[in-house]
Structures are given as C-alpha cells and as structure tokens.
Amino acid sequence: MKFQFFRFYALIVLAAALLVWSFNHIYSAVSQPTQSYQVDIDYFFKGFAVASDSSAASAAANQPELPLFRTVHNNSLALPEDIQSLLEQGNVIAVENDLKQTYYYKKAASSDMLTQFGPFDTVDKESSIAPYIIPLFYSSLACLLLLMMRPIFRDLQKLQQDAAEFGRKPQPMKRTVKESSNIYPLAHSFYAMSNKILNFIQMNKDLSRTISHEIRTPLARMKFMLEIISPNIKPSQKERLQSDISEIESLVSDYLSFAKVENETDTIHRAEYSIKQFLQDIHDKFSIYEEKTTIECRSDDVLVYFDKASLSIAVQNLLTNALRFSQNTISLDFQLDDNTCVLSVEDDGPGVGDNASQLMQPFSRKNVKEQNHKGFGLGLYIVRKVAIWHEGDFIISQSNKLGGAKMELRWPNQA
Incomplete structure (x- = not known):
C-alpha cells in the first residue's frame, strides 16, 4: 500500500502544481492592462471643456488636459535600444511619465524630429473576468480533487458490494477491482481471504459426509x-x-x-407466506406433547416474507428446547411491529439466568440437573443462524408472561 499512497500523493501534488501555474498565467494576463492606441472621442470633449472654461472651479476639477500635437527633438527622449529601434522603423511608441500621463511619438520620415501627441491620463480598466479568477481557481481545484478521489471510492463501493454478495452466498468472486486501482492490495487480500473461506467450507462439507458414513x-x-x-x-x-x-x-x-x-446458505429463498397458517402447521406437529404441556399459539393473520424451510427448523428447535424445560405451558406468538416480524417462544421453566450468550454458541454443553438433560448447544445456534440469514436478530431473555425463558426472533418484513 505504500507504493499506492506515494503514487496518489505525487499525482495530487503534480496536478495541483499544474493547476496553480496555469491560473497564475491566466490571472497575470487578464490583470495587466493592455496598451491601446485607440482613444475614445469623449476624452477630447472633456479636455476641450477644461480648456474653454476659465472658471477656477472647472480648472481645479480632475479632468483630462486636451491632448495636442507638438514637435520635439529625438534627443529629448532617453529610450532603450529596442524602443529606439521601433521608433527608427516608423512605429508609434507610447511613453508614460511620472504623472501617469501617456504621450505618443512618431518619427518624421526625413528628420530627427518627433511628433508628440498627448498627454493622455492613464485609466486602468479592470478586466471583466478578473473577479472570477479566484472562485474559478478554487472550483477547479475542488473538481480536480473530486476527479482523483472518485475512482478510489468507486472501487471501495465495488469491494463493499462484493463483500455483501459473498456474505449472502459464498462462491468464487469476480475480481471487479483492477490492478491499477489504488486499493488493489486491499482487494487482493479480500479475494484471497474469500478463496480460503470457500476451501474451509468445502472441507467442512467433506467432513460432514465422512462423519455421516464412517460413524453411522x-x-x-x-x-x-x-x-x-x-x-x-x-x-x-x-x-x-x-x-x-x-x-x-x-x-x-x-x-x-x-x-x-x-x-447450505445458497438454498435460502424468502417468499411471502401466511404466518398464521405456517405456525399452525408447526403447532399441529407438536400437538402430541399437549398431554403434558399446553402450547398456546397466537399470531396476526398477515402475509410475511421468510424462508419457509429454515424458519420451520428454527421454530421447531425453539419449541423442542422449550419442551425440555417447561413445566406446564409454552407460548408461541407472532406479531408485525412497524414492518418488523417478531416471533417469540416463552415457557414457564427455570429460565436462562446469565447464560443467554453461552446458549447460542455451538457445542457448548449445558447440564441442567433439575431436568436431567444433556445437550450439545446446536439447536439455538441454528436459530441464530436463521435469524442472520433473514437479516434479523435472535434475542434470549427472561419471560415476563410465564416466568421462564423467552426466545425471540426479529427480522425485517422484506423480500
């Protein structure tokens, strides 16, 4: 990543330097007044008004003096060689004195005399584009940074989408981030990690098949x-x-x-089902236990999005767990709360105490002497995985209604 960092840093510095240099030249060009040999006719009218008005007030006014043609000797001007050369070639030159007055000179064709025309008061005209140079510069700098940062965040978004897709369905990933990207080392590490995860998943599948055959x-x-x-x-x-x-x-x-x-996360498929009918079918399967334990089933009659196969396993695991610890009653409830599905199983057993987080860990053996029961801690872990598949949560707490454990599944009602 160090190479990518220094490359990106150098690119920003060079681009910013080029932008500053370009705008500096543009600003210098528009800010320096250009000498023009064309005079506005209004300038002469103002000068004539000063010359014809003898009043003191008008004479004191800051008005231009009427320009006149005069003849002066060539030696009266001390000019640089290049300007003198232009004058010798018959060109018109402009000379500004200490009073910011400009005189124009042209050499006569067959003498050393110069024709002088002036004076003209120097008027600096501000360029119409000058006020916009600074805002335009900072806007261009912002656009430059945007253009340079956009590819990085675009590649990060691609990598985020790849990670989310891999989380939903682990499979070989297409390398959407190119090697020229600044975040390619990060993407390469992610792709390598995804391949290792796929290998572990395949090893787990092979181990499951081996156990199924070699131990049974x-x-x-x-x-x-x-x-x-x-x-x-x-x-x-x-x-x-x-x-x-x-x-x-x-x-x-x-x-x-x-x-x-x-x-087998690739078999998950959420569709819209009647939750009341779904829970009633599961309740009927557990009706054989109602001689010892009453199972109360209450549900809103609504259509809900869920994966039928995995949620059926989860609910049956919750009911099986509740049957192990309940005394007389189990409550199976569902309600739709602000487009959030809430499915809960409560019992009147001893409750979970402070072991809620441990109960969801796989292969965490629990030994309840009062019930004379041993388990391997996989049932509730499976329920938690089903909740994750549905982009929801699995919560274990104490039941306020029955006094025992409360197992609650929450997931958004969306496809």
Missing part, C-alpha cells in the same frame, strides 16, 4: 451386536451401552444439522 455405519453394527449379546449381559450394562450409543447418535445428528446450517 459402526453405530449400526454396535446396535446389532448389542441385541445379540443382550441375553448374556446385565440389564444395567445393556442400558448403559444403549445410552452411550444414543449419545453418539445425538452428537452425530447435531453435528450434521450444524454443518448443513453452516454450508
């Missing part, structure tokens, strides 16, 4: 062998082995769900 097959053989030897072992030993096998199966199943959530 030995587990099936273990179950078969356990059934064969079960008559020859104690019931407590059989129960212990079955518990260990079930725990391994649960871990494998949770890991596969975790890998699916991590890797």
